[in-house]
Each structure stands twice: as structure tokens, then as C-alpha cells.
Amino acid sequence: xxxxxxxxxxxxxxxxxxxxxxxxxxxxxxxxxxxxxxxxxxxxxxxxxxxxxxxxxxxxxxxxxxxxxxxxxxxxxxxxxxxxxxxxxxxxxxxxxxxxxxxxxxxxxxxxxxxxxxxxxxxxxxxxxxxxxxxxxxxxxxxxxxxxxxxxxxxxxxxxxxxxxxxxxxxxxxxxxxxxxxxxxxxxxxxxxxxxxxxxxxxxxxxxxxxxxxxxxxxxxxxxxxxxxxxxxxxxxxxxxxxxxxxxxxxxxxxxxxxxxxxxxxxxxxxxxxxxxxxxxxxxxxxxxxxxxxxxxxxxxxxxxxxxxxxxxxxxxxxxxxxxxxxxxxxxxxxxxxxxxxxxxxxxxxxxxxxxxxxxxxxxxxxxxxxxxxxxxxxxxxxxxxxxxxxxxxxxxxxxxxxxxxxxxxxxxxxxxxxxxxxxxxxxxxxxxxxxxxxxxxxxxxxxxxxxxxxxxxxxxxxxxxxxxxxxxxxxxxxxxxxxxxxxxxxxxxxxxxxxxxxxxxxxxxxxxxxxxxxxxxxxxxxxxxxxxxxxxxxxxxxxxxxxxxxxxxxxxxxxxxxxxxxxxxxxxxxxxxxxxxxxxxxxxxxxxxxxxxxxxxxxxxxxxxxxxxxxxxxxxxxxxxxxxxxxxxxxxxxxxxxxxxxxxxxxxxxxxxxxxxxxxxxxxxxxxxxxxxxx
Amino acid sequence: xxxxxxxxxxxxxxxxxxxxxxxxxxxxxxxxxxxxxxxxxxxxxxxxxxxxxxxxxxxxxxxxxxxxxxxxxxxxxxxxxxxxxxxxxxxxxxxxxxxxxxxxxxxxxxxxxxxxxxxxxxxxxxxxxxxxxxxxxxxxxxxxxxxxxxxxxxxxxxxxxxxxxxxxxxx
Amino acid sequence: xxxxxxxxxxxxxxxxxxxxxxxxxxxxxxxxxxxxxxxxxxxxxxxxxxxxxxxxxxxxxxxxxxxxxxxxxxxxxxxxxxxxxxxxxxxxxxxxxxxxx
Numbered sequence: 001x002x003x004x005x006x007x008x009x010x011x012x013x014x015x016x017x018x019x020x021x022x023x024x025x026x027x028x029x030x031x032x033x034x035x036x037x038x039x040x041x042x043x044x045x046x047x048x049x050x051x052x053x054x055x056x057x058x059x060x061x062x063x064x065x066x067x068x069x070x071x072x073x074x075x076x077x078x079x080x081x082x083x084x085x086x087x088x089x090x091x092x093x094x095x096x097x098x099x100x101x102x103x104x105x106x107x108x109x110x111x112x113x114x115x116x117x118x119x120x121x122x123x124x125x126x127x128x129x130x131x132x133x134x135x136x137x138x139x140x141x142x143x144x145x146x147x148x149x150x151x152x153x154x155x156x157x158x159x160x161x162x163x164x165x166x167x168x169x170x171x172x173x174x175x176x177x178x179x180x181x182x183x184x185x186x187x188x189x190x191x192x193x194x195x196x197x198x199x200x201x202x203x204x205x206x207x208x209x210x211x212x213x214x215x216x217x218x219x220x221x222x223x224x225x226x227x228x229x230x231x232x233x234x235x236x237x238x239x240x241x242x243x244x245x246x247x248x249x250x251x252x253x254x255x256x257x258x259x260x261x262x263x264x265x266x267x268x269x270x271x272x273x274x275x276x277x278x279x280x281x282x283x284x285x286x287x288x289x290x291x292x293x294x295x296x297x298x299x300x301x302x303x304x305x306x307x308x309x310x311x312x313x314x315x316x317x318x319x320x321x322x323x324x325x326x327x328x329x330x331x332x333x334x335x336x337x338x339x340x341x342x343x344x345x346x347x348x349x350x351x352x353x354x355x356x357x358x359x360x361x362x363x364x365x366x367x368x369x370x371x372x373x374x375x376x377x378x379x380x381x382x383x384x385x386x387x388x389x390x391x392x393x394x395x396x397x398x399x400x401x402x403x404x405x406x407x408x409x410x411x412x413x414x415x416x417x418x419x420x421x422x423x424x425x426x427x428x429x430x431x432x433x434x435x436x437x438x439x440x441x442x443x444x445x446x447x448x449x450x451x452x453x454x455x456x457x458x459x460x461x462x463x464x465x466x467x468x469x470x471x472x473x474x475x476x477x478x479x480x481x482x483x484x485x486x487x488x489x490x491x492x493x494x495x496x497x498x499x500x501x502x503x504x505x506x507x508x509x510x511x512x513x514x515x516x517x518x519x520x521x522x523x524x525x526x527x528x529x530x531x532x533x534x535x536x537x538x539x540x541x542x543x544x545x546x547x548x549x550x551x552x553x554x555x556x557x558x559x560x561x562x563x564x565x566x567x568x569x570x571x572x573x574x575x576x577x578x579x580x581x582x583x584x585x586x587x588x589x590x591x592x593x594x595x596x597x598x599x600x601x602x603x604x605x606x607x608x609x610x611x612x613x614x615x616x617x618x619x620x621x622x623x624x625x626x627x628x629x630x631x632x633x634x635x636x637x638x639x640x641x642x643x644x645x646x647x648x649x650x651x652x653x654x655x656x657x658x659x660x661x662x663x664x665x666x667x668x669x670x671x672x673x674x675x676x677x678x679x680x
Numbered sequence: 681x682x683x684x685x686x687x688x689x690x691x692x693x694x695x696x697x698x699x700x701x702x703x704x705x706x707x708x709x710x711x712x713x714x715x716x717x718x719x720x721x722x723x724x725x726x727x728x729x730x731x732x733x734x735x736x737x738x739x740x741x742x743x744x745x746x747x748x749x750x751x752x753x754x755x756x757x758x759x760x761x762x763x764x765x766x767x768x769x770x771x772x773x774x775x776x777x778x779x780x781x782x783x784x785x786x787x788x789x790x791x792x793x794x795x796x797x798x799x800x801x802x803x804x805x806x807x808x809x810x811x812x813x814x815x816x817x818x819x820x821x822x823x824x825x826x827x828x829x830x831x832x833x834x835x836x837x838x839x840x841x842x843x844x845x846x847x848x849x850x851x
Numbered sequence: 852x853x854x855x856x857x858x859x860x861x862x863x864x865x866x867x868x869x870x871x872x873x874x875x876x877x878x879x880x881x882x883x884x885x886x887x888x889x890x891x892x893x894x895x896x897x898x899x900x901x902x903x904x905x906x907x908x909x910x911x912x913x914x915x916x917x918x919x920x921x922x923x924x925x926x927x928x929x930x931x932x933x934x935x936x937x938x939x940x941x942x943x944x945x946x947x948x949x950x951x952x
């Protein structure tokens with residue numbers, strides 16, 4: 001079963017962190033760094049193996065293997081295939097190999113950073129923390145190279161569980177457990193639809209595999225070609241329905257509107273955990289799932305439109321909320337929601353490469369920003385309010401410059417990585433949007449969001465690092481060690497250079513072939529059949545337009561987004577890059593209140609829960625208590641009563657028993673005699 | 681207390697109607713059945729000896745000429761019945777045996793042989809069990825009788841209050 | 852001249868019914884035992900009658916076995932009766948009804 005060479009070791013990538021989880025949980029208390037060493041070694045091992053895999057995949061090999069089959073059955077499915085198998089298997093193609101590297105790298109850096117952030121700060125419960133990180137990494141890695149939807153779903157759920165455990169790490173506070181519960185419940189709400197989608201896909205096509213001849217993608221394609229009717233729907237409609245069901249899980253995990261409310265609250269967890277959640281694991285899982293089964297979504301233009309519209313809307317929606325936040329982590333949280341909106345938009349318009357590219361860049365710069373924020377928090381003695389910071393630029397230069405690199409990437413300023421990927425997303429959206437009004441609206445929203453992104457990013461940078469120190473702690477910062485600085489430097493470099501892997505605009509203008517990521521995902525180095533950008537691109541049924549020529553459109557789009565980003569940054573510069581910044585948001589009036597209340601999203605969700613779900617649940621409970629329980633109870637009462645009556649037959653007198661026997665015998669004789677004619 | 685069998689009339693006879701009814705029914709059925717003539721046994725054979733042969737599986741001795749066909753041998757059944765009878769006898773003894781204070785009551789106890797060893801071996805425990813030691817108390821000396829009745833009165837084996845009496849008896 | 856087999860059967864049934872009558876009307880356990888004995892012997896008559904009817908000795912052998920079993924039954928029955936008497940100071944079957952439920 002096991003593959004050869006690097007692929008034979010592929011399971012170990014996920015298993016290393018699992019071992020670290022067990023070790024940290026069992027022996028963490030007795031280990032010098034409370035389990036940190038185990039986690040660091042495990043994630044380092046995973047990272048190295050992932051790199052090896054990446055190199056192997058670059059050498060033209062891919063790996064798609066079923067490792068374990070845990071259930072199989074015969075069933076005639078709706079689409080007409082026989083039998084279904086539920087398996088654990090690995091699918092290592094360019095996409096998952098790339099993602100493996102990202103996840104394991106970020107996890108490794110987060111582990112290292114934790115040494116400085118958690119250990120050095122004298123936290124208690126560290127074995128639990130490192131065990132949680134290990135399990136988190138394990139689930140995400142296993143999710144990334146899952147080769148079928150059900151396995152992906154399982155680890156998707158496990159990722160949700162781990163986020164619950166880690167967000168609620170400081171369970172003695174009041175807010176952390178509540179935030180953990182909220183994260184769990186909101187994502188679970190989305191996962192409910194995901195589960196429905198998995199079941200629907202399995203029962204329709206009889207397979208849940210992502211790739212190969214027997215994948216549900218191929219089956220769906222065939223069904224649409226043959227014009228089959230599935231569950232009373234046209235095949236394409238049914239594909240849309242199931243795709244949207246799965247999308248429910250994606251929207252929960254990737255914090256897309258309206259299921260985004262858990263993410264800002266998840267800031268209650270340790271900052272390192274936030275970095276892991278936002279950059280590489282939990283939130284990325286949703287978008288990664290869309291990329292993973294992109295072939296399926298590509299079959300349904302409706303689903304794609306929904307994705308892109310939700311993405312565009314979320315991008316703008318979250319960006320506006322980020323503008324008024326005072327907590328450095330809150331700003332980052334809303335930027336994450338917004339950025340994932342971009343990825344969804346990119347995938348939704350068929351820009352598979354753009355979406356994945358942005359996912360990769362975002363992983364690096366968001367991890368960098370969160371770890372930078374973590375460093376700032378350490379420097380500030382666990383103060384998170386930006387208004388109490390200021391002037392940290394000179395006190396902590398390494399943190400500042402790396403943070404600045406991340407901020408530039410986030411804002412999308414040329415030539416940092418975020419610019420290239422965001423521009424590609426927007427370009428893909430634009431060319432489709434020229435033909436599709438709905439997507440044009442999504443594009444417009446995303447474009448406006450660029451301005452807000454630039455604004456809030458630099459508002460955050462200026463408030464934190466520039467100006468005069470606004471509190472005593474800001475004047476007397478806490479020193480940070482190498483374990484904090486090293487990950488920042490690594491990620492800082494990546495944030496700057498990661499964009500180089502796909503310089504699409506330059507390639508267009510200069511006519512040179514430097515879109516490496518596109519080639520990578522297009523299978524030029526080798527890929528699993530059907531999982532290439534080209535295959536997807538042919539399936540997606542969107543027409544593409546252009547203003548003038550392609551190059552002009554591209555330059556126009558890039559110029560527009562860059563201009564807006566710079567405008568946002570400059571606005572922030574004018575307003576906040578002064579020695580004594582003031583709270584300009586006071587001038588916003590009613591808008592400010594709406595924004596600070598996050599558009600009353602929490603309120604209406606609580607309202608729904610209290611006014612709608614609770615009464616329904618109460619009614620169901622009453623029904624259960626009265627009708628169901630009443631039925632059961634009456635059955636037992638009836639049989640008890642009947643039993644108490646019937647036992648009177650048992651008098652204990654032999655004579656009565658004998659009389660009954662004889663009477664029965666006489667009755668039997670009479671019956672048989674009458675039937676058999678014995679009396680004639 | 682049931683004494684002399686006497687046919688009581690009235691409601692107790694009501695179940696008896698069932699028996700009579702059953703007889704009537706079965707008689708009706710039997711009289712309506714034509715059995716035909718009996719096959720009977722050959723004149724020349726002694727049935728009793730044949731029974732014995734069959735029961736003890738003495739196949740060689742069974743008569744052949746004009747014999748009764750299909751008589752199986754019943755040795756195993758005979759043996760089983762023997763075992764059952766034996767078990768029934770043992771069961772009857774077990775059921776009929778009367779124990780008082782964990783000791784079987786002997787119908788005609790030999791006073792001199794039984795009493796002393798039994799007393800020294802189990803006397804104390806017997807008393808401690810709380811059973812009445814009436815048979816023994818008759819046979820033993822005054823102090824022992826005293827202790828036995830005392831223990832009985834004290835109830836369940838709490839004979840500490842009369843320790844000296846018992847020790848005397850054991851010695 | 853042999854007697855018709857149905858008269859044997861009638862006799863056996865009469866005997867059985869008499870035994871049954873005893874069981875149904877009496878309260879004395881000793882009389883119960885006797886009635887049961889009557890019923891067993893009714894079965895014996897049937898066995899022997901049909902052994903003659905079929906010209907086969909097996910029925911006769913079984914009658915012998917039934918007698919042996921009847922002896923065993925009586926032995927146990929008397930034992931139970933003794934215990935009954937010892938516990939209730941009576942052999943009335945209507946008294947020991949405590950084991951029903």
C-alpha cells in the first residue's frame with residue numbers, strides 16, 4: 001500500500017504532531033519546556049517531510065492511495081453507480097503538497113514563538129496548550145491531504161474541536177469559554193450543512209473521492225452530460241444544491257458572512273493560537289476545501305456566483321468593521337475575515353490560481369502579523385489596546401520592520417506579496433464581472449474594501465509603532481527573546497518574497513514566463529488527472545470580457561486597486577501618523593456605533609436564538625415530554641396494570657391450575673374434534 | 681387440619697364437573713373411532729420371558745419362530761430408570777430428614793455413643809448458631825444444659841454472658 | 852375372544868377421569884398422590900392395551916417403566932408431603948400458596 005520514496009513517509013507528516021499531542025498530554029508535565037520541545041520537533045519533522053514531498057511532486061510525481069477502508073457496502077445510488085466505500089486515503093498533488101508546506105511551516109513557527117509567548121510568560125497549563133497545538137496541527141495536516149470528502153469532513157470537525165480547546169485555553173476567565181463555545185457552535189451550524197452535503201453527495205454519486213476516475217466530480221460531470229435527473233432535480237441543479245450545502249461548512253469555518261461572528265471573539269485565545277487559526281489551520285480549512293473540490297464547484301455557475309458574491313460582500317463588510325476597532329487583535333481578526341472574502345471571490349470567479357495564491361500569501365503575512373501582534377503584546381505587558389501603545393518603532397525595531405512588511409502585504413502595496421495575489425483575484429473578478437453583473441457588484445465591493453484595508457492596516461501600524469508613547473508600558477517595553485524574533489524574521493522575509501512565485505501582471509506586460517504557481521497548479525510538474533487549473537478553467541462556464549485588451553484591463557485593475565490601497569494608507573497616515581493621534585472615529589456619529597457593534601450581527605443572532613430557536617426547542621421539548629414520553633409511560637402503565645390484574649390467575653392453588661389445564665384441554669379437544677370430525 | 685377423606689359437596693365439586701365432562705368428551709371420541717381387530721400375540725410365546733429378554737438385551741434368547749416383531753432392547757432405559765429410582769430414594773431421604781440446629785435428627789439416637797463426641801466437636805458452634813439444643817441438653821450434664829438453654833434464650837449466639845458455663849462443658 | 856381395544860381405552864379414560872376428579876376436588880396432598888397414581892395407571896392400561904392391539908411388546912415394557920417412575924414419584928411426593936407438613940402443620944394443598952408471586 002505504502003508508496004515509494006517520499007510518499008511512503010507521507011502519513012508521518014500528520015502523525016508527528018499526533019505523537020507530539022500524546023507526548024505533551026502524557027509527559028508534558030515532566031518535560032523541561034512542558035511539551036514545547038516535542039511539538040517543535042514534530043512540526044519541524046512534518047515541515048521537512050512536506051518540503052521533501054514538495055520537491056518530489058515538483059519532480060513530476062503524485063500520490064493518490066487508499067490506505068484503509070473502514071466501510072463498504074452495496075447500494076444503488078441515484079446516479080446509477082453500485083456500491084460505496086468509505087476510506088482513509090492520501091491525495092498528494094501540487095495543491096495539497098503546497099498546503100502541507102504552508103501549514104507545517106506556520107505550525108512550526110507558532111510552536112517556536114510559543115516558547116517566548118507562553119513559556120517565558122510563566123503560563124500554567126502548558127502541556128494542555130502544546131497538546132492542543134499538536135492535535136490542531138495533526139487534524140489540519142490530515143485534512144489537507146485527505147483524498148475523500150468524508151475523511152476531510154472528519155478532520156474538519158476535529159479542527160473545529162481543537163479550536164474550541166485552544167480558544168478556551170484560559171478557561172478561568174469569563175470571556176474565553178464563552179468565545180470558545182461561540183466558535184464551536186457557529187462553525188458547527190455551518191458544519192451541519194456540510195454534513196448534509198456529504199451525505200447528499202455520497203448518496204447521489206456513490207463515492208466521496210476527490211480525485212481519480214471514481215471521484216464524485218467525474219460522476220457529477222457525467223450526470224450533467226447525460227442529462228440525468230437526480231432526486232427530482234435537473235443534474236446541474238442538484239450539483240448546485242449539494243455544492244451549496246458543503247459551502248455551509250466552508251462559510252462557518254472560513255468566517256464568511258453571516259457566520260463570521262465567531263472569529264473576532266476567538267481573539268480570547270492566546271495570540272499564537274490566533275495566528276495558527278487565522279493563517280494556516282481553521283479558517284484556511286474552509287477555503288482550502290473549496291479549492292480541493294473546485295472541480296465540483298466549477299460545474300455549477302450558480303454556486304460559483306454565490307461564492308464570489310459572499311466573498312466580495314464579506315471582504316467589504318469585515319473591512320469596514322476593522323476600521324473602528326481599538327484592540328490590535330480585533331483589527332487583525334476583521335482583516336482575516338476580509339481577506340478570506342477575497343479568496344472566496346477569487347475562487348468564485350474561477351480564479352483557482354488566484355485564490356490559492358492569496359491563500360498562501362495570506363498564510364504567511366497573517367501569521368506574521370499575528371505573531372507580530374503577539375510580540376507587541378509581550379512588549380506591552382499584555383496590553384492590547386492600540387491607544388495605549390505608540391512609539392514602539394525605535395524600541396522594538398525587528399518587530400516593527402517585520403510587522404510593517406506584513407502590513408504592506410496585507411494592504412496590498414506593490415511589491416509585497418499581498419499585492420500580487422490580491423491583484424490577481426481582483427483581475428479575475430473584473431474580467432468575469434464585465435460579463436456578469438452580479439460578479440461586477442462583488443468586484444466593486446472587493447475593490448472598495450481595498451481602500452478600507454489600506455486604511456485600517458496603517459491605522460494599526462501608526463497607532464502601535466509611531467507617534468509618542470501613550471502609556472508607561474509603552475515607554476518601558478518588555479524585552480523579547482530570539483524565539484519571538486526568529487519566526488518574525490522568517491515570516492517577514494516570506495511576506496516580502498512570496499509574491500514572486502506568481503508575478504502574473506509582470507508576465508503579461510513583459511511577456512516572460514514567470515507565473516510559477518500557475519504552472520505548478522496547472523500540473524506542469526505533474527498532477528492528478530482532472531485536478532489542474534486548465535481542467536477547472538475549461539469547466540467554469542463564465543465568459544470573460546476585457547476593457548480594450550487584456551493587458552489594458554489588467555493594468556487598469558492593478559492601478560485601481562493599488563491606488564485605492566495607497567489612498568487608504570495615506571488617509572491613515574494623515575490621520576494617525578502624528579505624535580498625538582486623536583480618535584477620529586468620534587466624528588462618524590451613528591455610523592461609528594453601528595460599526596462598533598459589528599452591524600448588530602451578534603444581536604440579531606442572539607435575537608434569532610432567543611426568539612425563534614428557543615421557543616421552537618421548548619415546543620419540541622414539550623412535545624417530547626408530553627406526547628412521546630406520555631406514550632411510553634402509558635404503555636408501561638397499561639402493562640403494569642394488566643400485569644397486576646393478570647397475576648390474580650396465579651392463585652397458588654394446585655387445584656386451580658389443574659382445572660385451568662383441564663379446561664384448556666377440553667377446549668382444544670372440542671376445537672380439534674369439531675374440525676377433524678371426531679364426533680360423527 | 682385435614683383428617684378423614686370425606687366427599688364434600690357444593691362448590692368444591694364444581695371443578696369435578698370438568699373431569700366428568702372430559703371423560704364424556706373422550707368417551708364420545710373413542711366410541712366414534714373404529715379401531716378394528718387386535719393383532720394379538722402368538723400363542724406359542726411366553727410373553728413374560730420375552731419382556732425380560734427385551735429389557736436386558738438378551739437378543740440371542742429371543743424366540744425367532746413366529747415371534748413378536750420389532751421388540752427393541754431396553755437395557756439403557758432400564759439402567760436410566762434404575763438411576764432415577766435411586767435418585768428419588770435419595771431425594772426422599774433428603775426431604776424427609778429433619779435437621780435441628782444443623783444436625784440431623786436421629787429417630788432413635790444412641791445416647792452414649794453419639795452425644796459426647798458430637799458435643800465436643802460441634803457443641804459450641806451449635807449453640808452459637810442459635811438453634812435449640814434440646815436433644816443434647818437432655819443427654820448432658822446440668823451445667824451444659826444450663827448453658828444451652830441460656831444461649832437459646834440469648835438468641836443468636838451471644839453467649840458471652842455465660843462463658844464460664846460453656847468452657848466447663850468443653851473441658 | 853379378546854375384548855375390543857376401545858373398551859380398554861374407555862376403562863383407561865374412566866380411571867384417568869377419576870384421578871382427575873380427585874385432583875380437582877380434594878385438598879389433601881396425600882389424596883393428590885393417590886389420584887396421580889390412578890392417572891398413571893390409566894396410562895399403563897392404555898400402553899398394555901395398545902401393545903396387544905399392535906402385537907408389539909414395547910408398550911408392555913413401557914408400562915413396567917412407568918411403574919418404576921411412579922414409585923420414584925411417590926418417593927419424592929411423600930418427601931415433599933413430609934416437608935409440607937413440617938412447615939405448615941398440615942397437608943392441605945390450599946395452605947402453601949405463598950410461593951406464587
